Amino acid sequence: MRQRVMRLFGVLAILVVVASGCVAPAATTTQESASTDAAASVAPAGEASGTIKVMSFLAADTPEVEPSIIAAFEEAHPGITVEFEPVPFGEFFTKLKTLIAGGEAPDVVSLNIENLAAFAALGALEDLGPYIERDNFDMSQYYESTLGMGQYDGKQYGLPASFSTVALFYNKNMFDEAGVAYPDETWDWAKLQEEGAKLTQDKDGDGIIDQFGTATAWWPVYLYANNADIFNADKTACALTEPAAVEALQKYVDLSLVDKIAPTSSDLKTQSDWDMFMGGRLATYPVGPWALAPFRGIEGFAWDVADMPAMARQATFLFGNPMAITSDAKNKDAAWEYMKFAAGEPGQRIRQAAGFEIAPVKAVAETEFVASGAGLPPEHIQKFLDVTSYAFLPPLHPQWQEIHDTIWPELELALLGEQSVEDAVNNACTGVDAILGGG
Amino acid sequence: MQGIARGVVVQLVQQTQMPESVIERRGRVNWREAAWGYFFILPGILGVLIFTFAPVFTALGISFTNWSILARPEWVGIDNYVRMATDPVFAKVMRNTFYYTIVSVPLNLVVSLFFAIILNQKIRGLAFFRTAYFLPVISASVAVSMVWMWLLDSNFGLINLGLVRIGLSPVPWLSSPVTAMPAIIIVSVWRSMGWNMIIFLAALQDVPEDLYAAGKIDGAGNWQLFRNITFPLITPAIFFTTITGFIGSFQGFDLVYNMTQGGPARATSVVGYYIWETAFKYSKMGYGSAMAYVLFGIILVITLVQWRVRRRWVFGEE
Numbered sequence: 001m002r003q004r005v006m007r008l009f010g011v012l013a014i015l016v017v018v019a020s021g022c023v024a025p026a027a028t029t030t031q032e033s034a035s036t037d038a039a040a041s042v043a044p045a046g047e048a049s050g051t052i053k054v055m056s057f058l059a060a061d062t063p064e065v066e067p068s069i070i071a072a073f074e075e076a077h078p079g080i081t082v083e084f085e086p087v088p089f090g091e092f093f094t095k096l097k098t099l100i101a102g103g104e105a106p107d108v109v110s111l112n113i114e115n116l117a118a119f120a121a122l123g124a125l126e127d128l129g130p131y132i133e134r135d136n137f138d139m140s141q142y143y144e145s146t147l148g149m150g151q152y153d154g155k156q157y158g159l160p161a162s163f164s165t166v167a168l169f170y171n172k173n174m175f176d177e178a179g180v181a182y183p184d185e186t187w188d189w190a191k192l193q194e195e196g197a198k199l200t201q202d203k204d205g206d207g208i209i210d211q212f213g214t215a216t217a218w219w220p221v222y223l224y225a226n227n228a229d230i231f232n233a234d235k236t237a238c239a240l241t242e243p244a245a246v247e248a249l250q251k252y253v254d255l256s257l258v259d260k261i262a263p264t265s266s267d268l269k270t271q272s273d274w275d276m277f278m279g280g281r282l283a284t285y286p287v288g289p290w291a292l293a294p295f296r297g298i299e300g301f302a303w304d305v306a307d308m309p310a311m312a313r314q315a316t317f318l319f320g321n322p323m324a325i326t327s328d329a330k331n332k333d334a335a336w337e338y339m340k341f342a343a344g345e346p347g348q349r350i351r352q353a354a355g356f357e358i359a360p361v362k363a364v365a366e367t368e369f370v371a372s373g374a375g376l377p378p379e380h381i382q383k384f385l386d387v388t389s390y391a392f393l394p395p396l397h398p399q400w401q402e403i404h405d406t407i408w409p410e411l412e413l414a415l416l417g418e419q420s421v422e423d424a425v426n427n428a429c430t431g432v433d434a435i436l437g438g439g
Numbered sequence: 440m441q442g443i444a445r446g447v448v449v450q451l452v453q454q455t456q457m458p459e460s461v462i463e464r465r466g467r468v469n470w471r472e473a474a475w476g477y478f479f480i481l482p483g484i485l486g487v488l489i490f491t492f493a494p495v496f497t498a499l500g501i502s503f504t505n506w507s508i509l510a511r512p513e514w515v516g517i518d519n520y521v522r523m524a525t526d527p528v529f530a531k532v533m534r535n536t537f538y539y540t541i542v543s544v545p546l547n548l549v550v551s552l553f554f555a556i557i558l559n560q561k562i563r564g565l566a567f568f569r570t571a572y573f574l575p576v577i578s579a580s581v582a583v584s585m586v587w588m589w590l591l592d593s594n595f596g597l598i599n600l601g602l603v604r605i606g607l608s609p610v611p612w613l614s615s616p617v618t619a620m621p622a623i624i625i626v627s628v629w630r631s632m633g634w635n636m637i638i639f640l641a642a643l644q645d646v647p648e649d650l651y652a653a654g655k656i657d658g659a660g661n662w663q664l665f666r667n668i669t670f671p672l673i674t675p676a677i678f679f680t681t682i683t684g685f686i687g688s689f690q691g692f693d694l695v696y697n698m699t700q701g702g703p704a705r706a707t708s709v710v711g712y713y714i715w716e717t718a719f720k721y722s723k724m725g726y727g728s729a730m731a732y733v734l735f736g737i738i739l740v741i742t743l744v745q746w747r748v749r750r751r752w753v754f755g756e757e
Contacts, residue, residue, distance in 0.1 A: 094719065097508045118722075122509040265703070266614040270594040402721040406528075409704040416703070420614065431527065 011181070029069045041268075048333035049079030054342075055096065055106040057089040058161060058321060058351070069347045073338060076346075080334045100124055105328035107335040108342075111158060112401045113149045113393055116322050120152035121398035126325040128156045132335045141345065143385075146360040148393045150322040158322030159343035160360035162351060164288035165391050166217060166317045167383045168308050173301040174199055174211065174283040183306040184282060185314070189251060192309040196261035199283035210281060213261035215273035217286040217308070218317065219411060222248040224392045225315035235397060236436055238429035240407070248311060250421045253414050265415045289321065289358055289384050296376055304378040307387065318391035320360065358384060399435055406431035502728035503598035512725070529730065531705055532713040538728055540688035543624045546686055548677065551632040555639030556665075569640070580630070584697035587626045588613065596604065612701055623707050625677055630694070631687070635680045637700040642676035643669065674754045679754035682745055689738050711735050 059065040063086060070082045087095055093115055099105050110121065119125050128150075132139060139147065142160055148244045150158030168183055175182055187195075196213025203210040216222075223229055223240075226248035233240045239245060257264040257278065263273065263282075274291070276282040280300050286308060295303065308316045323343045325335045341347050348359035352368045359365045365385055373381040397403060410424040419427075489717065497677065502519055506512035523529050558569055575583060590597050591612040599609035612622040650668050692711035695701060701708030701716070708716075718727030750756050 097722070101508050119509070122507060124509050266593055266611050269611075269614040270592060399721065405716065405720075409702065412702065412704040413616065416615065418704075 006276075009044070014092075026335075028274070032101050044289075047079060048077070048331070048337045050331045050334050051081045051083060052108060052331050052334045052338060053085065053106040054108045054243065054327075054338065055085045055087055055092075055099075056108075056110040056323075057087055057092045058110045059354055060086065060088060062354045069342050069350045072346060072350065073341045076341065077337055080128045080337060082338065086387040100326065103328065105326040106336055107329035107331055108323060108325055110161060110321055110323050112321055113319070113396060115152060116158050116324060117152045117396045117400070118398040119324075120155075120157045124325050125157040125325055126329065126332060128159070128325070128336075128339075132156065135336075137338070137340060138346075139364060142360045143362055143365070143388050145388050145391050145393070146320055147316055148396070149318075149320040150324070157341055158324040161321050161323045161343045161347075163318055163320035163360050163385045164290060164357045165384050166286050166288045166308070166319075167222070167305040168284050168286050168377075169277065169295070169303055169305050170284045171277070171280065171282065171301050171303050174280075182304070184307070185307040187307065187309040188365055189309060189311050191260050193261065196255075196259065196283070200261045209263075212263050212276065212282050214255065214284045215262050215276065215282055215286070216252060217254055218394075219249065219252055220395055221286075221308075221315055221392070222311065223315055225311040225313060226251075230395050230403070231397070231436075238432035240425040240432070240434065241429050244312070246421055246425055249411070249414070249425065251311065253411075253421055256415065257417050265412065269292075286316075288317075292373065292378075292381075293355070302377065305380055305383045307383065308390075314387075314390045316387045316391050318388060318393055320393075327333060367426045383412050402435055403432055405434065493567065494540070498728040498731060501724050502732050504725045507722045508724060509722075519726045520733070521728060522726065523733060528705070528708075529715065532708045532710050534644075535705075535707065535709075536689060536691070536709045537692060538620060539624060539627075540685060542621075543627050543688055544681065544684040546624065547628045547632055547635060548680060550628055551635035551680070552639050552677075554632065555636045556642055557614040558636070559640060559643045569637075572636055575630045576633040578630075580693040581697055583626070583630055586692055587622075587629075588698055589621055609713065614703060616704045619699055619703060619706045623698065626698070627688075627691065627694055631684075635684070638676050638680055642673040646672045674752060675756075678749055678753045682742055685741055686738055689734060689741075704731045 047437060053064075054070070056066055066086065067084060068086050074080065074082060074328040087230070089112075092110075096119075097107075105124075116125070131137070139156075143163070146160040146163050147156070149160050149163070150156055162186045166186075169181055172182065178201075180195045180198055183195075192214060199211065199213035200209060201211045202208065220230060223245055226244050227247050228242055228245035229239050230245075231237065233400050240249070254268075256264045263271075263276065271279070271281070273282060273285055276285070277285040277287075278295065278298060308314055323339055325332055325339065329335050343360075345364060348364045349368065351357075352359040352364050352372070355372050358369050369385070370381055394400075395403075407428040413419045414421050414424040454487050501512065503514060503516060504512035505515050505519075528717045532662065553573055558565065558572070562568075589595075591599075593599060593609060593611045593614055596612070598612070603609055610618055612618050646669055650672075651664055654668055690711050692715065693708055693711050695707050696715070699707045701712050709732075714730045714734070716726050717723050
């Protein structure tokens with residue numbers, strides 16, 4: 001019996017070794033194929049065929065959209081079959097990492113901006129430059145400022161599939177009641193403070209502010225608006241301690257703590273700025289076109305969109321989702337055909353018709369996105385396209401997540417008035433420099 | 440995690456209490472029967488080997504590498520362990536973890552013992568109250584977190600409404616770095632005291648009635664009865680709950696993940712949460728594994744110390 005038991009444990013030991021060994025070789029192949037692919041050039045154009053796997057989180061709210069793009073694609077390219085796997089955003093990147101590590105990478109994936117940089121940095125994405133060149137694919141059909149979402153280290157890894165810009169929503173009734181002219185492109189910081197003060201009101205005199213003049217956008221936008229940045233030019237050091245950056249963040253913090261025209265961070269814990277705007281407690285609110293559909297349900301007041309208030313210059317965000325080909329893709333030519341279709345004009349038309357974000361293809365956005373709001377508020381829906389002229393992509397760095405989590409707790413303390421902006425940026429830069437210097 | 444750690448301890452305790460008949464017969468166990476026994480526990484053993492031991496030992500290896508999942512792991516020796524010494528965030532989350540543990544474990548013991556003593560009396564609705572106090576233990580932690588986030592809300596929360604009603608000023612519970620950790624501790628004690636309470640109840644009911652009778656005859660008051668009879672006799676239960684409490688607190692994660700995401704300003708970021716962030720948000724499997732092993736070492740040392748000093752105070756161990 002003892003022998004039998006020993007044999008049993010022997011088998012178990014082998015099982016364990018096999019089970020744990022399963023992971024390692026797969027990871028190695030990723031590395032090798034990534035390096036060989038980088039050197040390989042693209043074969044001349046032929047008729048692509050076969051099967052490709054597409055994994056996407058795009059348009060999760062309207063699950064029929066991506067399949068209808070695929071159906072249209074398959075009709076146009078009878079030789080190619082698309083296996084589509086929709087995956088929710090929340091679990092998308094963990095799943096993608098696991099698939100790539102396991103050698104089961106899908107051919108085409110949707111990404112967000114920061115993960116495109118992260119995956120490209122690890123050699124997991126295919127450089128699209130040679131394909132674009134080979135097929136003379138027209139990149140000028142896209143808004144110039146959307147192309148950056150697919151770029152990393154000077155190479156084009158993704159094509160923009162959808163984007164959103166942030167513009168200033170405002171409650172027209174509040175402006176009328178306070179006798180303030182509607183915001184326009186001339187609004188600078190002084191104007192925002194001045195008019196914001198008039199729009200901030202404690203209506204019943206109980207010491208609690210019932211109506212705020214404005215709410216803040218995501219903090220990096222204020223850096224861009226003051227000609228500052230998080231990093232230095234080559235992203236080797238933290239630049240938040242530069243005077244222009246400190247000044248911008250000071251103005252951002254002061255909106256709620258000194259000017260008292262924006263809700264504080266503890267006000268926002270109770271009611272988000274989104275709910276405040278919908279509930280008629282907020283006069284101006286910077287947010288993107290994803291707010292259009294919900295806000296069109298507002299009945300208590302009229303609203304419109306305007307330009308973002310400027311500091312040294314105007315600035316806003318351009319968020320977006322690119323599509324990319326993985327470097328482990330088994331059928332890259334067919335994958336590229338799909339990219340040209342799904343991220344090009346035909347796919348964009350179908351996606352735009354569902355109306356969640358804005359199509360990065362100018363011809364589609366300027367007709368269908370604008371037309372989609374005909375007869376509905378806001379009157380100036382065109383603003384979302386106009387602001388692309390001064391729009392910035394969110395910070396691009398493969399370790400952005402960690403960098404953000406280093407800076408934000410320090411800014412939180414500044415927003416609570418528990419440390420000065422100078423201390424916040426000094427502490428943040430110590431941490432960020434440590435990450436940039438080999439973390 | 441807490442549940443698993445407790446389960447293991449409970450199993451260990453049960454295994455050491457093997458019935459004597461089995462021990463007597465051990466010399467001539469029927470091997471055929473034993474083989475069937477091994478066969479039946481095989482799925483369990485396989486599960487533990489493949490899903491617990493294999494990852495645990497793999498993680499030890501990973502802790503000496505830089506590994507982002509996508510690229511091949513790169514051997515870096517003890518770099519990850521060295522880095523911990525200078526990582527200000529790691530220092531911060533360690534302080535937070537000790538704060539959380541040192542406040543929540545004793546508080547939990549006192550509160551749960553208090554309720555166990557009350558529920559050991561002959562009061563009306565006993566079964567209802569015992570069930571009610573145990574309910575949080577088996578509730579889903581996401582649900583618990585959501586309910587408490589509403590209760591703790593700065594402006595509309597029931598707790599602050601109550602404070603204002605009795606003339607106190609409202610507390611910005613989860614939105615201030617000063618009060619966020621106490622809030623998490625309150626929720627964690629509320630959530631897990633039912634577990635300790637059940638253990639204390641069982642211990643209290645094991646205290647022989649005649650000892651109290653004898654004490655009363657000798658003229659002891661309630662406090663003296665508790666101090667000299669009840670307390671010494673339930674020290675094994677206190678010992679057990681202290682050890683499992685420390686292990687559970689050091690591994691704390693879910694309430695922080697659900698309620699504060701470590702904020703505001705990292706005030707509630709505990710080691711368990713930072714390990715998760717490092718490994719799965721920042722894709723630094725090596726550094727995350729290294730921190731997990733350091734956490735394991737700390738828990739091991741604390742548990743061994745507690746095991747050593749038990750002879751000084753635990754009844755029946757002297």
